[in-house]
Amino acid sequence: EAQVTQNPRYLITVTGKKLTVTCSQNMNHEYMSWYRQDPGLGLRQIYYSMNVEVTDKGDVPEGYKVSRKEKRNFPLILESPSPNQTSLYFCASSLGGRGGELFFGEGSRLTVL
């Protein structure tokens, strides 16, 4: 089954404790991206990757890091989480190699206390 898998799905953590949200896709997509979704603000792009070892900032990259060492994986790293990073996070991948036709993971709800 074609899918984008995120882990963890739910996480409560404390300020400053490094965490990683993993994302894996089994569709051999070149393009992957991370979004956060907040009430009233919609989906905002954090980082994206056009291919292995090629990443770039989206609109809200501050406080996040990413890496793309393998085509299927695109982890999101919060080195020192803060309460304003409490959000619902989505990983997505694209068949077309661009950002339009996106296939989303189930989401990861993160709470930073």
Place this chain on the structure above:
Amino acid sequence: QKEVEQNSGPLSVPEGAIASLNCTYSDRVSQSFFWYRQYSGKSPELIMSIYSNGDKEDGRFTAQLNKASQYVSLLIRDSQPSDSATYLCAVPNTGGFKTIFGAGTRLFVKA
């Protein structure tokens, strides 16, 4: 001005009616446009894409694009309660690697 704007709603329509969802965008050179549906507590799923001016129909869904007016809309005919969701308009930037989403319109279809 936001890059992609949608009326947040909620838009409430009776079952069987036509629901009309609207989206405007600011980048004049945008070439592709997408509609996603997001049920409460779920992830967005792509339901329509449109690239050329005019209408594109897929089942009960019709996407309409007017590049001169920088306007894209989604019509849902014969609305069903199962269509109740938030509808997101998405527009990739010129290079295609960054996608801007509207804040979404909440649709309620009353049985």
